[in-house]
Amino acid sequence: MAEAATTNLVGKLETDVEIKASAGQFHHMFAGRPHHVSKASPGNIQACDLHEGDWGKVGSIVYWNYVHGKYT
Template sequence: MGLKGKLTAQIEMRAGGDVFHDLFRYTPHQIPKISPTTIQGCDLHEGEWGTVGSVYFWNYTHDGKPQVAKEVIEAIDEAKRSVTFKLIEGDLKEELKDLKASFHVETDGDIDLITWTLEYEKLNDDVEDPITLLGFGIKIAKDIESHHLKAP
């Protein structure tokens, strides 16, 4: 098996893709209120919320373990409603040399689809592919959807 890989998952967002995009881009510090079992904190470490080059520090629970990550916003494409984060520090660096996590929003008729993509390079062949991390992104999307569908 190779050390580099790419995983993709797509999920329908009945609450609207713009809600998801805007939350992750401009107000990710609100995600812990929406998905508290997954994300416990998001702090702005450098820059300004929602701008390329800004650095976010995340506290989260993955595979039942509390973890941290520092990510930089590497790219934003308003036309595709996409944001790309690059991992620069954190617990995942113990297994992954590189990780980019991105999402984009597509509209198909009256349905918005959120597509998560993970591009990664493992430190060695003994490291599992980060499939559970993709599930982590899907869980957050579902929590955001549930939260916004309940909102008045």
């Protein structure tokens, strides 16, 4: 019987995104309400799910579903 292969992707992803908000508003959304990011950028971030901990708390584990590059 063949074993199922699992792939772990670990690394760093950076991008430049123009936002129309103050630095304080931006920080508040990412630090305290990351689940709102998909509403602010639906073309890039598709979803954000909490796996462990509490929204906006240090040490929480958040799963991001995003599009990298052009999706056709």
